[in-house]
Amino acid sequence: MNTAIEAIFIDLGNTLRILIKDEAHMAAARRKITELVGSDEDPEAYCAKLDARYKAYRKWAFDNMVEAPESELWTRWLAPEFPAEKIGPLGVELTFQFRQSMGRRVVVEHGKEVVQTLHQRGYVLGIISNVITSQEIPDWMEEDGFAPYFKSVVLSSVFGKRKPDPAIYYEAARLAGVEPARCVYVGDNLKRDVTGTRAAGFGMVVILMAPEELAEAQANGTLTDENRPDIIIHEFKQLLDIFPGEHQARIPDMFTHEGTA
Numbered sequence: 001m002n003t004a005i006e007a008i009f010i011d012l013g014n015t016l017r018i019l020i021k022d023e024a025h026m027a028a029a030r031r032k033i034t035e036l037v038g039s040d041e042d043p044e045a046y047c048a049k050l051d052a053r054y055k056a057y058r059k060w061a062f063d064n065m066v067e068a069p070e071s072e073l074w075t076r077w078l079a080p081e082f083p084a085e086k087i088g089p090l091g092v093e094l095t096f097q098f099r100q101s102m103g104r105r106v107v108v109e110h111g112k113e114v115v116q117t118l119h120q121r122g123y124v125l126g127i128i129s130n131v132i133t134s135q136e137i138p139d140w141m142e143e144d145g146f147a148p149y150f151k152s153v154v155l156s157s158v159f160g161k162r163k164p165d166p167a168i169y170y171e172a173a174r175l176a177g178v179e180p181a182r183c184v185y186v187g188d189n190l191k192r193d194v195t196g197t198r199a200a201g202f203g204m205v206v207i208l209m210a211p212e213e214l215a216e217a218q219a220n221g222t223l224t225d226e227n228r229p230d231i232i233i234h235e236f237k238q239l240l241d242i243f244p245g246e247h248q249a250r251i252p253d254m255f256t257h258e259g260t261a
Helices: 023-037 043-064 070-078 084-098 111-120 136-145 166-176 190-199 211-220 235-241
Strands: 007-010 015-020 104-109 123-130 152-155 184-185 204-208 231-233
Touching: 007 166, 023 043, 023 084, 043 070, 043 123, 070 235, 084 136, 111 235, 123 166, 136 152, 152 166, 166 184, 166 190, 184 190, 190 204, 204 235, 231 235
Parallel strands: 007 123, 007 184, 123 152, 184 204, 204 231
Antiparallel strands: 015 104
């Protein structure tokens, strides 16, 4: 298959970056959160309460395909017991620390090399991600040297809409200056990433899944005709096999059009 793909959009969580559990890092973030809000509760106990509240927020966000700004996230959902005039201005920092309390996020193996190579091959690169933070991602991109490679970055926390709402994909394509049909999305979630990409009219969708995850999805019926991607890869670096350059995308011999290895 040859498709005139000009832009490649990449998800962040479990695609370009992975979460590593670092207890010392996580504990420091929990202490910082309780300090910021002014709670006298034990940091572990207070953050357990935040985790429960966050589950309720995520359900609301998923059901409505929207993302609340950080000030609203904290004043309405996570810390409503504290004065809004105090908590609202702390929303960005609190959100950063809350995400750190989940672990450290690091780039996947060969991640930067793949991004640099795809950029050198002439593809327009972008990021589309459901995240609650507005500042962490731009800061990380600058610090790790990714910013020059991505022309279009659309975060749900800034845009207000979440995947799979096609609006977030349309906005990303608009910022990239590329027709949706000439765009591809690389994600990790069969339901959210595939359905949203297809609804937006993107030309291709690639899903990154470990072999055992794929086997489980096939066994339990999670992988269906409705959410079947064009290609499933097992390692991020395999994107270089799919996008060799000259804006052509190809399915390597190891993959089928239906996306099974």
